[in-house]
Amino acid sequence: MKVRLLASVFAAGLVAGSAAVSGAQAAELKMMTGPQGGVWIPLGGQLKDMWEKAVGGLSVQALPGAGIANVRGVQEGKADVGFGNSISTVDAIKGNAPFNKPHDNVCNVATLYPQYFQAVVLADAGINSPKDLKGKGVTTQQRGNTGEAITGHMLKVAGLGYNDVKMSFVSYTDSVTQMKDGNAVAFTLGTTIPSGAVMDLAAARDIKLLDMSALYDDMRKINPGYTLVTVPKGTYPKQDKDVKVIGYATHIVASCKLPEDMVYNMTKAMAANVAGMAAVNKAMAGLTPAAMAENIGVPFHPGAAKFYKEAGVKM
Numbered sequence: 001m002k003v004r005l006l007a008s009v010f011a012a013g014l015v016a017g018s019a020a021v022s023g024a025q026a027a028e029l030k031m032m033t034g035p036q037g038g039v040w041i042p043l044g045g046q047l048k049d050m051w052e053k054a055v056g057g058l059s060v061q062a063l064p065g066a067g068i069a070n071v072r073g074v075q076e077g078k079a080d081v082g083f084g085n086s087i088s089t090v091d092a093i094k095g096n097a098p099f100n101k102p103h104d105n106v107c108n109v110a111t112l113y114p115q116y117f118q119a120v121v122l123a124d125a126g127i128n129s130p131k132d133l134k135g136k137g138v139t140t141q142q143r144g145n146t147g148e149a150i151t152g153h154m155l156k157v158a159g160l161g162y163n164d165v166k167m168s169f170v171s172y173t174d175s176v177t178q179m180k181d182g183n184a185v186a187f188t189l190g191t192t193i194p195s196g197a198v199m200d201l202a203a204a205r206d207i208k209l210l211d212m213s214a215l216y217d218d219m220r221k222i223n224p225g226y227t228l229v230t231v232p233k234g235t236y237p238k239q240d241k242d243v244k245v246i247g248y249a250t251h252i253v254a255s256c257k258l259p260e261d262m263v264y265n266m267t268k269a270m271a272a273n274v275a276g277m278a279a280v281n282k283a284m285a286g287l288t289p290a291a292m293a294e295n296i297g298v299p300f301h302p303g304a305a306k307f308y309k310e311a312g313v314k315m
Contacts, residue, residue, distance in 0.1 A: 032065030263303025
């Protein structure tokens with residue numbers, strides 16, 4: 001009986017302590033996610049739910065966004081947290097283009113999964129490399145999206161620019177419509193695999209992915225954060241061989257000014273709810289604190305660093 005009583009008192013103390021911390025952290029956060037049709041919007045919904053449960057009194061407002069725009073939003077105080085892409089966030093920290101100055105209020109929280117920059121073309125369009133896109137219709141995401149920036153890099157190393165092709169900067173959904181209607185022959189995007197947008201397109205038109213192995217060295221000269229990753233055969237209908245494409249990582253960024261305890265609890269909640277996130281994006285299955293703490297060249301928020309150290313990750 002004494003043991004049970006002590007256990008009950010201890011548990012009550014934990015609840016009371018948790019409530020006190022949660023009350024102190026009560027706040028409203030603005031979270032920038034991604035473009036319509038992408039995985040960041042539903043994944044943002046998962047983060048909103050788990051963070052609001054982990055931090056009592058916390059209210060998270062999810063907003064649309066894009067990789068580059070999100071980092072700018074956090075820096076400028078228009079958002080508190082958001083999705084980012086490793087390559088563009090590193091550019092922001094250093095003040096490289098398309099950012100006009102070093103961003104000093106952007107901290108890393110967690111690396112989530114690899115991203116794949118995919119150049120999808122209509123199978124019957126006669127496009128075998130980016131060089132073949134000259135004069136053709138190309139659709140990608142709105143300006144300020146990482147996929148749009150990588151598209152510019154891809155065209156540059158192919159000896160082309162936006163003026164050499166018929167560019168369209170729209171949502172994933174609108175890009176798919178343009179491809180289905182034949183108003184564009186190429187659709188570029190940076191996302192997970194298989195992409196829901198690409199699968200939607202493949203259900204209506206025969207497509208193929210462009211291999212980017214020949215572009216890799218020149219792409220790294222533009223941004224050393226680029227990697228070469230493989231889209232395994234069978235990822236998309238009628239894809240009968242592995243295809244090499246440009247890769248990078250998606251991560252969560254937050255204002256460095258957010259309270260340490262708040263970000264600690266948010267990071268801890270993510271590590272404890274990997275299954276829920278993986279239900280939205282299979283690429284996150286098996287995510288560990290060590291993988292979340294991958295060094296991508298962006299300083300960690302003190303709250304996130306505290307969690308990783310407690311989890312036994314060497315920082």
